[in-house]
Amino acid sequence: MANEKNGYDLVLYGATSFVGQIICEYLAAYKDEQVTWAMAGRSEQKLIEVKQRVGIDVPHVVVNADDEDGLRAMCEQTKVVLTTVGPYALYGESVVKACVNTGTAYCDLTGEPQWIKRMVDKYQSAAQQSGARLVNCTGFDSIPSDLGVYHLQRLAIEKTGKPATQIKMRVHRIRGGASGGTVASLLNVLKEAKKDPGLRKALVNPYVLCPEGHPYSVRQKNHKSAEYDDELNMWTMPFVMASINERVVHRSNALLGNMYGENFRYDEAMSAKNKSIAKKTTLGLGAFMVAANISPLRILLEKFVLPKPGEGPSKEEQLNGIYDMRFYGTLANGEKIEVKVLGDRDPGYGSTAKMITQAGLCLANDSVDTQGGFWTPASLLNDKLIKRLAEHAGVIVEEVSSQ
Ligand SMILES: NC(=O)c1ccc[n+]([C@@H]2O[C@H](COP(=O)([O-])OP(=O)(O)OC[C@H]3O[C@@H](n4cnc5c(N)ncnc54)[C@H](OP(=O)(O)O)[C@@H]3O)[C@@H](O)[C@H]2O)c1
Structure with a gap:
């Protein structure tokens, strides 16, 4: 199971994207728990520039979305992959496949229902067999x-x-x-x-x-x-x-x-x-x-x-x-x-960066031990994620008193 893996808690694939860089800043400033993480992306030069700009010294992995062996090797080093490489319908499938094949947990920021459906139809049974827990839509949507x-x-x-x-x-x-x-x-x-x-x-x-x-x-x-x-x-x-x-x-x-x-x-x-x-x-x-x-x-x-x-x-x-x-x-x-x-x-x-990170940490650290497959945030992470978001991400989910 992914939780038993050694290596990083998180690998952020697409660390050079607009939202990926904000996730780097959030993780760099995050002191609420110990997190081991690495950046990944297709351009080493851009990864180094992001590190210099944010002022961090974390390991990095260089891998293009069409490099299946490279993605597999990336997945084998981590409990959870957070990916911002999109549009997902264009570049997302190989990352899903690598996580499914290696039993690695996964969070994304897709808002593309047609792509989620294609991925579920194609990889659900393999994910159930490998134990890979894939959570789509872990940003503002949805x-x-x-x-x-x-x-x-x-x-x-x-x-x-x-x-x-x-x-x-x-x-x-x-x-x-x-x-x-x-x-x-x-x-x-x-x-x-x-x-x-x-x-x-x-x-x-x-x-x-x-x-x-x-x-x-x-x-x-x-x-x-x-x-x-x-x-x-x-x-x-x-x-x-x-x-x-x-x-x-x-x-x-x-x-x-x-x-x-x-x-x-x-x-x-x-x-x-x-x-x-x-x-x-x-x-x-x-x-x-x-x-x-x-x-x-x-x-x-x-x-x-x-x-x-x-x-x-x-x-x-x-x-x-x-x-x-x-x-x-x-x-x-x-x-x-x-x-x-x-x-x-x-x-x-700003908020999406914190939400996907907390969804990933929830998968890595909060004993969300369940069957592999494609999940939604509420169906897998529910109360544990609500608590994390309130404590570490500035997102409050609560009843409005009728008084
Ligand atoms: N759910 C939400 O609430 C939410 C919020 C924000 C964003 N999003 C989604 O998140 C994704 C990222 O958004 P963004 O604005 O941050 O995107 P962006 O700045 O355009 O970045 C796209 C990322 O994909 C990488 N990439 C593109 N082709 C690649 C390939 N062949 N191999 C490896 N990496 C490749 C780019 O690498 P380079 O830097 O090397 O070009 C870059 O890191 C989009 O799909 C967007 O719709 C969702």
Whole structure:
């Protein structure tokens, strides 16, 4: 089992990426427990530059994503691989394969449902045999959503013996920016979907990541426009990350043995101060999606507007970033429970760097001894990760008192 391995606790593959460098900074300053770790990437020169910039002296491994033997050797030296090498649909498979073949635990930052499905279909049984525990989506997508729902459902079951039948997640505040890598991943999903009608169909299925034979058929709400929610008394608008987060939450339900129930309804949206903001933001998002789907406009966006690979929000934007997500649960008896997830940095980078690191340390050190295979954060790390995030990562998952 991976936990019994000697060598490093963590190897950070993609240490030179925009988010990888923030993870290096976090690990360099991290004194809460002893961590042995190494950096890995395809360019030795860039790895050395990152070390000099961050002021660290950790070992490094040079390996390209197309070097299967090199990736295998990298995996054999560590309990857990954290990988930021993306878009995952382009460069991620060889790392998954190496971890599966060597029984090494793995965390990633993918938000690409079509790629997760391909990896699960192809490697799940081999991972079960080797004992490799692979946890996808251990960044802003989808840890806050996945753990917020899990925590609310655990409270609901403790209080009434039954899970909430419906949870609505509303983003109340969010401040941060996007990086070139995230933009590249989003554009790649759109490109793949444009070419493949089967994929387009799969992507609109909220249960696309649930294991075959799952019992779910309830129609789920999909926020496409600005709307007024009478129950919550607020304007809402679409939330870009909903399409991955909602699918991860339903996969967690399946992997947790239907803990949330067979008829569980879940949807995500952003709350807006008023109708005008909701309408204008929805229009802007719609225009961006249309432009990103039309080749000449997409090329112009990539060239002149969007951040390039390696670029992202400034240090100041990361430090001043924040998010506040609210989970409104309705119980079978009509009672309500509210849970909040608060993060103290920009969601995609400052906070994501801390979340993936803590997910990796949870796998390395917290006796998460379970069957190998592909897991979600909530289905494998749940309460242990909630505790770690509160203690070491500035992410709070807690009930909102009704007083
Ligand atoms: N889930 C979340 O909340 C979240 C948040 C942030 C980012 N992300 C995802 O994380 C990933 C990284 O984002 P980013 O903005 O940090 O990306 P980025 O700066 O563009 O970095 C991409 C990384 O991939 C490496 N790479 C590319 N091709 C490679 C190959 N053939 N072999 C080995 N390494 C290769 C690059 O190495 P070089 O430096 O040598 O070019 C670089 O380290 C993206 O997929 C993004 O969508 C997710």
